[in-house]
Amino acid sequence: MTLALALAAVLAVAAVAFVARPFLREPAPASDRLGELSELERRRIELEEERDRALAALKELEFDHRTGKISDGDYRELVGPLRRRAAETLQALELRAGTGHERISSGR
Amino acid sequence: MAALGRAALLLSFGLVVYALVAGSVAAWKRRRRLAASAQNALIAAFGTTVVAAAVLWTALARHDFSFVYVAQHTSRTLPLGYRLAAFWSGQEGSLLLWLLILTGYSALAVWLHRFTRDLMAWVVPVLAGVSTFFVFMLVFVSSPFMSAPAPADGAGMVPSLQNPYMLAHPPMLYLGYVGLTIPFAFAMGALLSRRTDERWIVMTRRWTLAAWTFLGVGQLLGAHWAYVEIGWGGYYAWDPVENAALMPWLAATAFLHSVMIQEKRGMLKVWNMVLVALAFCLSIFGTFLTRSGVISSIHSFSQSPLGAWFLGFIAICVVFSVGLIYLRLPLLRSRTKLESLVSREATFLYNNLLLVALCLTILWGVMYPLVTQAVRGETRSVSKPYYDFFLHTFGLPLLLLMGIGPLVAWRRASLRALGRTFIVPAVAAVVTGVALIVLGYGSSTPGLLAYTFGAFVAASIVLEFVRGTRARRSLSGGSWPGALAELVARNRRRYGGYIVHASILMLAIGVAGSSAYQTVRERGLRPGQSMEIAGYTLTYERLQQRQEANAIATRAVVDVSRGGSHVTTLYPGKNSYPVEQQVSNEVSIYHDPRNLGDLFTIADQIDPKSQTLFLKVLVKPLVNVLWAAGFVFVFGSLVTLWPDAVEQRRLAARYAADTVAA
Amino acid sequence: MIALSVAAVLAIFIVYTAVAGAGTPQLQPSDLARYPRGDVMLVGKVVGPVTGDSHAAVGKHFVLRDVTGHTSTRVDVVYKGTVPDLFRVGREVVVEGTLRNGTFVAKPGTLSTKCPSKYAPAPAKNT
Numbered sequence: 064m065t066l067a068l069a070l071a072a073v074l075a076v077a078a079v080a081f082v083a084r085p086f087l088r089e090p091a092p093a094s095d096r097l098g099e100l101s102e103l104e105r106r107r108i109e110l111e112e113e114r115d116r117a118l119a120a121l122k123e124l125e126f127d128h129r130t131g132k133i134s135d136g137d138y139r140e141l142v143g144p145l146r147r148r149a150a151e152t153l154q155a156l157e158l159r160a161g162t163g164h165e166r167i168s169s170g171r
Numbered sequence: 172m173a174a175l176g177r178a179a180l181l182l183s184f185g186l187v188v189y190a191l192v193a194g195s196v197a198a199w200k201r202r203r204r205l206a207a208s209a210q211n212a213l214i215a216a217f218g219t220t221v222v223a224a225a226v227l228w229t230a231l232a233r234h235d236f237s238f239v240y241v242a243q244h245t246s247r248t249l250p251l252g253y254r255l256a257a258f259w260s261g262q263e264g265s266l267l268l269w270l271l272i273l274t275g276y277s278a279l280a281v282w283l284h285r286f287t288r289d290l291m292a293w294v295v296p297v298l299a300g301v302s303t304f305f306v307f308m309l310v311f312v313s314s315p316f317m318s319a320p321a322p323a324d325g326a327g328m329v330p331s332l333q334n335p336y337m338l339a340h341p342p343m344l345y346l347g348y349v350g351l352t353i354p355f356a357f358a359m360g361a362l363l364s365r366r367t368d369e370r371w372i373v374m375t376r377r378w379t380l381a382a383w384t385f386l387g388v389g390q391l392l393g394a395h396w397a398y399v400e401i402g403w404g405g406y407y408a409w410d411p412v413e414n415a416a417l418m419p420w421l422a423a424t425a426f427l428h429s430v431m432i433q434e435k436r437g438m439l440k441v442w443n444m445v446l447v448a449l450a451f452c453l454s455i456f457g458t459f460l461t462r463s464g465v466i467s468s469i470h471s472f473s474q475s476p477l478g479a480w481f482l483g484f485i486a487i488c489v490v491f492s493v494g495l496i497y498l499r500l501p502l503l504r505s506r507t508k509l510e511s512l513v514s515r516e517a518t519f520l521y522n523n524l525l526l527v528a529l530c531l532t533i534l535w536g537v538m539y540p541l542v543t544q545a546v547r548g549e550t551r552s553v554s555k556p557y558y559d560f561f562l563h564t565f566g567l568p569l570l571l572l573m574g575i576g577p578l579v580a581w582r583r584a585s586l587r588a589l590g591r592t593f594i595v596p597a598v599a600a601v602v603t604g605v606a607l608i609v610l611g612y613g614s615s616t617p618g619l620l621a622y623t624f625g626a627f628v629a630a631s632i633v634l635e636f637v638r639g640t641r642a643r644r645s646l647s648g649g650s651w652p653g654a655l656a657e658l659v660a661r662n663r664r665r666y667g668g669y670i671v672h673a674s675i676l677m678l679a680i681g682v683a684g685s686s687a688y689q690t691v692r693e694r695g696l697r698p699g700q701s702m703e704i705a706g707y708t709l710t711y712e713r714l715q716q717r718q719e720a721n722a723i724a725t726r727a728v729v730d731v732s733r734g735g736s737h738v739t740t741l742y743p744g745k746n747s748y749p750v751e752q753q754v755s756n757e758v759s760i761y762h763d764p765r766n767l768g769d770l771f772t773i774a775d776q777i778d779p780k781s782q783t784l785f786l787k788v789l790v791k792p793l794v795n796v797l798w799a800a801g802f803v804f805v806f807g808s809l810v811t812l813w814p815d816a817v818e819q820r821r822l823a824a825r826y827a828a829d830t831v832a833a
Numbered sequence: 834m835i836a837l838s839v840a841a842v843l844a845i846f847i848v849y850t851a852v853a854g855a856g857t858p859q860l861q862p863s864d865l866a867r868y869p870r871g872d873v874m875l876v877g878k879v880v881g882p883v884t885g886d887s888h889a890a891v892g893k894h895f896v897l898r899d900v901t902g903h904t905s906t907r908v909d910v911v912y913k914g915t916v917p918d919l920f921r922v923g924r925e926v927v928v929e930g931t932l933r934n935g936t937f938v939a940k941p942g943t944l945s946t947k948c949p950s951k952y953a954p955a956p957a958k959n960t
Contacts, residue, residue, distance in 0.1 A: 071178035074222060078182055078215045082189065085207035097201040100289050100366075108368045111825045116435060120581065126662075129646075130638035133580055137588050141580075521838075528842045535846075539856055549864070551856035552874060560849055693915075695888055745918065754918045775915055776888055785888050787915065 107159055114152035121145050173238055176226035176316035179219045184306040186216040190299035198292035206292045210281050213295055216302060217274035224271050227315055231257055236321035240264060246327035248721060253333050259341045260332055262462060263315035270305045272349040280353050284374060294360035301352055304484045313477060330748050330755050336396035344389035344416060348454040350382020351419060355451035358444055362499045372430050373822055377812055383423045384808040390416050391801040402758035404771055404789045409558040411537045415457035418530050422450035425526040428519050436516060440503040448492035455485050511583040518576040522569060529565040563617045567624060570679050573672050574628035577635050596630035618687025621679055628676050632669050659810060667811030674807055677800035684793025685768060693787040705790040707770060708732050714782050722746040727774045727784055731761060743774035768792035861899045862908040865932055874929050875937055881922045887913050900925055914941035
C-alpha cells in the first residue's frame, strides 16, 4: 500500500514537473506571444497550394496522355488552360514574394 | 496496487482537464508557454495512463483477485494470453484500452507536429476534451480498479472468447475507432484557428488511412471469428454491434475519397469537415452501442448506466462540430465549381453520396427500434431484408463506380474519350454476364450484377496497371516487372489505391458468391446415413467423445465424397464446459479448391444415447476470396502509406512558414 | 446537384418502407395481448419446463416471461428448427412468429439467444 502511494507520489511529481517545464525553462522570456500566421503568410500558403494543384493537374494530364487514357486531341484541348493556370499561380507567388519579402522578414 | 491504478487515472484526469482548459486559454490568448505546457500535459497523460494500464495487466497476470475486475473476468485456470486479453473483455478494461490508445495517439500526434504551433494550439484542447470524457468515465463511473476481499477463484472468461481472435479483434477495432479522433481534432483545430488551407489534411492523411485500415481489418477479423467460432454459417448478421463498426468505416471511406478532391481541386471543404465529424461521432456512437445495451443485440441485453453518459458526450460532439462548421462557413466557401457531371470529381462525389447514403440507412436501421419506441410507444425492428435491399441498391453502383472512376479524366471528360477507355472493361463485363447467365447464375440478380460489375472493375484495374507499366517502360526501358515496380513506387497513392480497390472487389465477389449462390441443406441422420448437397455426399459415420483440458468434446465423424471418391473427413460437434456450464458450437469446414469456397458443416441436437443428430451443411462458393481480400487490403494500404521523400520535401517547403523555430 | 441526389436517395428509401412495410414489432410476452394477429418478434426470458424436439413434428415447447416488468405473464411457445447452443432456462431469447390460439407459433429457425453480456457486472459466483 505504501509502495503504491510512493509510486503515485513520484508519478505526480514527474507529471507536474513536465507540465511546468515551459515556465521553469523560461521564467522571464522576451516574448510569450504564441506566433500566428500573418495574413501574408496565409495567403502565400494558399497560393502555393494553388500552384501545386495546377502543377499536379498538368503532371496528371501528361500521365493520362502517356498511358493512353486521353487522346491527342483531348490533350491538346486541355493542356492549354492548365498551363495557363499554372503560369498564373507561379506569377502570383513571385509577385507576393517580391512585394511581401521585406514585410515577412521584419515582422514578429 | 489498485490504489496506484486509481491514482494514475486520477492524475490522467487532472492532466487532460488542464490540457483542455489551459490549452484553450493559451490558444485564445496566444500564450506560448501556456500552450507548450498544455501540450506537455497531454503527453504526460499518456504516461500516467500507461502506468494505470500496467497496473491492470500486472494484476491480471498475477491472478490478483483483490481487483474486482480481475475476479470477474479471469480464473486460475485461464491461460496467460487470455488473462492479458481480459484487459479488454470487460466494460471498465476496454474503456481503459480506449483511453490508452487515445492518449498514445494524441501524444504521438502532438509530439510529431510540435513545431506547427499555430494549428496545434487548438488541436491540443480538442484532443484533451475527448480524453477528458473517457478519463472521467474511468475515474468516476466505471473504474477497473475497484477492490474487494479476494475470492478463492475468479469467475473466468466466457468460453466463446477464449480463442486467438480475442487477442486481435478488439485491439484492431480500437486502433481504428480511436484513430478517427486524430483527423477530427486537426479538422476542428484548423477551424478554430481559422485556417483555410489544406495543412490539416496533409498532416492527418496517413493517420486517417491507418485508422481506416485498422478498422477494416478489425471488422474482417470479427467476421471471421463469427464464421469459424460461433459458426451459424455466416459472417455478418447486421447486428447493431457489427453495424457500429461498419458505419464509421463507410464514413471514413467517403472522407478518404473526398479529401482527394479538396487536395486536387480545392472543392468540398465544408463537406470534408462534415464527413470527418460524422466519422468521429459515429466511432463514439459505435462504442456506445456496444456497451450500453440500449439497442438489444445478440451481444448485450443489460441496460447499463454508461449509456446516458455516452449519449451526452455524443450530443456535445455533434453540437460542437456542427456549430463550429456553421460559424466558419464563410471561410470554407471555395470558388471552384464542379465543371461537369462527367468527370472524375463527379464520380468521387457520386461515390461519396452512395457511401454516406448506405451509412445513414444502416444508422436508421440501427436506431429504428428506439425511434419507433419514442414515437409510437412500441418497438419495431428491421432485419436482413432491409439491410440487404440497401446494400444492393447502394453497394452495386458503388462497385461499378470503382471501375468507372479511374477511366474518367479530371474536370471534364469527353464522351468520345470515355467510349474509347470504356470499351475493353465494358466488353469484359458483358461477356462475363452472358457467360454467367448461360451457366445458370441468373438465379440471383444481385449476384449476377455483382459478378458482372466485378468483371468491369477487374478489367479497369488491370488496364490501369498495364497502361502505366507500358508507358513507364517506353520512358525508361527495362523489364516488365521492373517497370511495374517503378511505376508503383513513383505513384504510390494512385496504384496503392488501385490495389485497395482490387481488395474491395475481392470482398464483393466473396460476399456475392457466399451469399447469393450458397446452398444450404439440413437433415436428421443416424449413424451410416448420408445426405447430398451440390454434388457432395456426406455420410455420418459415428460419434466420438474425448476429454479436453476444460471441456468434453463431442464430434461427429462425417465422410465427404464426390463422385464416389473420398474427399475429406469432417468433425463437426460440440464442446461442453462443465465449469462454465456452457456448450459451444464447433463447426468443421472444408476449404474447397473447386469453388474457392467452403463446405461448412454444423452438428446440432446430438443425442449420445441414440447417436442421432441434425447435420446442417452449407456450400459457400468464393468465401475464401473474402478472407484473402483482407491481405490484399493491408498490402494496398501499406503501399499507399509508404512515405515518399520527394513529396515530403515539397510539402515541408510549402509549409515552412508554419513551422516556428523559436 | 447534391440536393437532387439526396432527394433521390430519400425517394428510394420512402418507396422501400412503403412497399416492404415498416419493420417488425418487438414485444415482450405481456404486450402480446395487443397483437393477436401478425408477425412479431417476441423477446423474453425462458422459464421451464422445456419439452419436445425442435426437429420433430411436435416441435420444442417452452415458456417465456417478460425480461423486465410484468413477470407474471406467461406465453407458451412452440418452435421448430435449429436451437442455439446457449439456449436454456433463464436465458433471454428472441423469436419471430405469430400468436395463434393462445400459443406463440414461431417461424422456423428464428430463435436466437443473447450472449451473456460481457459488459454487465457478472452475477455473484459461489466459491
